[in-house]
Amino acid sequence: MxxxxxxxxxxxxxxxxxxxxxxxxxxxxxxxxxxxxxxxxxxxxxxxxxxxxxxxxxxxxxxxxxxxxxxxxxxxxxxxxxxxxxxxxxxxxxxxxxxxxxxxxxxxxxxxxxxxxxxxxxxxxxxxxxxxxxxxxxxxxxxxxxxxxxxxxxxxxxxxxxxxxxxxxxxxxxxxxxxxxxxxxxxxxxxxxxxxxxxxxxxxxxxxxxxxxxxxxxxxxxxxxxxxxxxxxxxxxxxxxxxxxxxxxxxxxxxxxxxxxxxxxxxxxxxxxxxxxxxxxxxxxxxxxxxxxxxxxxxxxxxxxxxxxxxxxxxxxxxxxxxxxxxxxxxxxxxxxxxxxxGSTSVPQAAVLHGQVHYYAHNEPLYGLGQATYAVEGALHALLDAGYHADLQNEQGLLRYLSTYGLVVIPEQDPLAEEVTAALPEYVEQGGQLILSGHQVARNPTLARLAGVSAAGDPRPGFHQLPTAGETVAVAGPWQPVRLAGAQAQLELLAGPEPARHRTGTAAITTRLLGRGTVTVVHGPVFRAYYRTRYPRLRRLLRALVRSAWQTPAVDIEAPGSVALTLRQRGSSTVVHLLNRAADPPTSPRQVMVERVPPVGPVTVRLHRLQRPGAVRLVPAGDESLPWTWDDHRLTVTVPRLEVHAALVVEAASPVA
Ligand SMILES: [Zn+2]
Structure with missing residues (x-):
């Protein structure tokens, strides 16, 4: 060749x-x-x-x-x-x-x-x-x-x-x-x-x-x-x-x-x-x-x-x-x-499924996106906006690397490929954290069994509300009422914005412990909603949902919402890329150009490392020093100021001779 x-x-x-x-x-x-x-x-x-x-x-x-x-x-x-x-x-x-x-x-x-x-x-x-x-x-x-x-x-x-x-x-x-x-x-x-x-x-x-x-x-x-x-x-x-x-x-x-x-x-x-x-x-x-x-x-x-x-x-x-x-x-x-x-490669953390089976059932033929990827991209944005590193995989990519992912999100995929459905129970039992969404989950016998729920009546169209920290956020339907059959209710679906007054008695989100992992289901199109709205209360809700489902991400950050990261491996170095997506003045449909990216900081990065790093540096090198600590298998670095982009490079320690 x-x-x-x-x-x-x-x-x-x-x-x-x-x-x-x-x-x-x-x-x-x-x-x-x-x-x-x-x-x-x-x-x-x-x-x-x-x-x-x-x-x-x-x-x-x-x-x-x-x-x-x-x-x-x-x-x-x-x-x-x-x-x-x-x-x-x-x-x-x-x-x-x-x-x-x-x-x-x-x-x-x-x-x-x-x-x-x-x-x-x-x-x-x-x-x-x-x-x-x-x-x-x-x-x-x-x-x-x-x-x-x-x-x-x-x-x-x-x-x-x-x-x-x-x-x-x-x-x-x-x-x-x-x-x-x-x-x-x-x-x-x-x-x-x-x-x-x-x-x-x-x-x-x-x-x-x-x-x-x-x-x-x-x-x-x-x-x-x-x-x-x-x-x-x-x-x-x-x-x-x-x-x-x-x-x-x-x-x-x-x-x-x-x-x-x-x-x-x-x-x-x-x-x-x-x-x-x-x-x-x-x-x-x-x-x-x-x-x-x-x-x-x-x-x-x-x-x-x-x-x-x-x-x-x-x-x-x-x-x-x-x-x-x-x-x-x-x-x-x-x-x-x-x-x-x-030449770097992604460090597997979270994966979002972009399934061909779902896509081709909903896109604009032959290869137009239509709205077929709204939920997929919404899930990806939700993870990135919450400070996680995430891959996007089709069925074959997901199945090939399934065991390497700590978290898998299957956002409103209807239909879902049978081989993916079949692989999920073992993934969860072995410690994987799974998030499924959409009204169809409880109506699919295999997924309903996995989730520990059953459908209770017809899906409810129209807008509903989800509770978050004493407030609520509106999300479009349809939402599927469910009966618990092994799962626990995590959040209740609300019919209106006052949590105490607008209860529906059915769970919007359920969680089932299975083996060493969990199956969390959002029984409505929550990721499509996030793609379309980016409502801050919905972001807060989804961040809390991911945090409760998945407690062992290799990297997390404390940073303004404009910062997204990727976690990559390059040779013996681990690289955390920090991207500042901010714009000043703010962009709008009539102001599409980013004139200036206002610097943000400090940005604190915490990275799981079994061994003490040999060196930690920023590329390009900043003016200020880059203090870091490593204890309890956790590297903590504070980047004082982030312009458009910087890469935090963590070098492995040289092996002891
Ligand atoms: Zn022809």
Whole structure:
């Protein structure tokens, strides 16, 4: 097998233009000197540049597709020559599936919607688009420019169910069903979507194989493949994973994606847009601040990923000087942390299940998130906001590492894979702490037995209240009334905000001791509620719930609510990354840019350590000394002041000779 260069890279730049029919000056401003000067200043490990965007026009002179009429100079050639000169890897931004001009020229290649209409600009993965255009064009670029990789845009996230004759016939051959379902709820809907996902995967496998066949060391990445929106077991021959997280509120998107990509067993990066806009796109795109880019970068590298910065140059390909000065500062920020970030692995603590079975039963076909991950992301946020380190795993990842997790949260997963259900009793009996949520738990015979409850009547829709420290917090339903059958009631469900007046007599939260562990069930959609509201009383309730269920986390912190941590192992060092998510002035839907990250502190970190550490240091090193103590197997460190990010590095003591 060819070597995978993405395993050793840490910082990249991505440029794309989405060349179209209206362009008039593509490449006009691109020169060897311009690129050399920018990249020598910034020092990326790899560069991604424009090749073909969603309009389908190439920005290089193609022989097999449609070149933009606006090509003045072959910018791709210059990008290749300068990257080669500087020893940088060059990756193509190439849009697949979403291709306006190819579908306009070849209507037969189009995806067909459920109503029988051809969808403009979208290809069917079973059509000739793959073999007549996409693969020949990728091979052309390899042959003519000797590129080092493809970052395929559109593609998985732009794919939706196709009802063309090819797809219907193939589905009929596979299943005997001649009339495919048109909407959720119709018979065979799940089988139809499974078939559609197989169509996409077969298509993606063919182009990845074609690229590797032509140049084995040329890497293939498909934007958002195997991310939160595609939680399948990674089987396609893609070499690294990546996604460009949302330009606004990117920190929150990166939070979930980094933790999921980090669980997938492939090299990965996340791409931060270096620009954003308020008020949808009507405000005009503008470059983000250094503070915001560093905050987003820190989220990625704190989880062991490589960082890529997305730059959208003017149509001429000019690299704007002040923007690249800013990128150089962000590059310095991540390089100062590279030695304690790159190549680290998560220390298993808590895991949240992001199940494929649940996801594909509720998402927007084929790979749109819809609201299918609200509960999953709510559980992840609840753990991180409470100061815990947490992984996000699909079924296979969870089962593989189940015994290593002290706490497992299965948030409103309906349905839940049978193999997961089957593994839970032993996990708990052996000392695992399990939190389940949702009205469906008590209605599932196996889970109800495990939880020590039974359903008592129908779920109650509408808003209810949960008691917390003498107050209450509103949470949407449905809530399942339960009878106790071995479990204890932990909190009562309330019908209104006055705890003494609004009792319902049924438990909202139950706990059952089983073997050496516990099963805690929240009998309503509490994590979906947390995702949607982040109500402080709900956070307090969930923090108390986790604390009572799980008393042995390896790390905990005393810090303002803006601080989230990751716990990573790198060689013999344990690294606690501290990320300050604060913003000043406060952000809002009309103020999406983080201008300044107000420093916080002190932040106290307590880390379980059987042995006294050899050394404890902060990266980057602060001005003040870093006092620490170790007793009763617990290291306590107080970081006086946290800016955007710092890594607390705990070195093992040298073995006694
Ligand atoms: Zn089709």
């Amino acid at each position: 060819a070597s995978n260069w993405h395993e050793s890279v840490f910082f990249g730049l991505h440029y794309d233009l989405h060349a179209d029919a209206e362009d008039t000056e593509l490449g006009a401003a691109v020169s060897h000197k311009l690129l050399r000067s920018a990249w020598q200043r910034i020092g990326p490990d790899w560069v991604q540049c424009d090749c073909k965007g969603h309009p389908g026009y190439t920005s290089y002179p193609t022989r097999v597709g449609t070149a933009s009429p606006g090509i003045v100079r072959d910018a791709l050639r210059i990008h290749r020559e300068v990257t080669q000169e500087l020893g940088l890897l060059l990756v193509m931004h190439y849009s697949g599936i979403w291709d306006e001009v190819a579908i306009a020229q070849h209507p037969d290649w189009a995806r067909v919607a459920a109503d029988g209409s051809r969808v403009p600009g979208r290809a069917c993965p079973r059509g000739d688009y793959l073999t007549a255009l996409l693969i020949p064009q990728m091979l052309e670029v390899i042959d003519d420019y000797d590129v080092d990789g493809f970052w395929v845009d559109g593609d998985v996230w732009a794919t939706q169910p196709c009802y063309c004759e090819r797809c219907r016939a193939a589905f009929a051959t596979q299943t005997g069903i001649t009339t495919p379902p048109r909407a959720a709820g119709e018979p065979s809907w799940s089988a139809w979507l499974t078939f559609q996902r197989q169509s996409y995967e077969t298509y993606a496998r063919r182009y990845a194989d074609a690229v590797h066949g032509r140049k084995p060391e040329c890497l293939v990445c498909t934007n958002w493949l195997y991310s939160v929106r595609h939680p399948d077991v990674p089987t396609l021959p893609v070499d690294f994973l990546s996604g460009d997280f949302s330009h606004a509120w990117g920190l929150e998107r990166a939070l979930a994606e980094a933790r999921f990509l980090g669980s997938r067993g492939r090299p990965w990066n996340l791409m931060a847009w270096t620009f954003s806009t308020g008020e949808d796109i009507h405000g005009g795109w503008n470059t983000k601040t250094k503070a915001q880019l560093c905050q987003e970068a820190a989220e990625v590298i704190s989880n062991g990923g490589a960082l890529c910065l997305y730059v959208h140059p003017p149509r001429s390909g000019h690299l704007v000087g002040w923007q690249h000065d800013l990128l150089a500062e962000v590059a310095d920020f991540v390089r100062a942390r590279q030695a304690v970030s790159q």
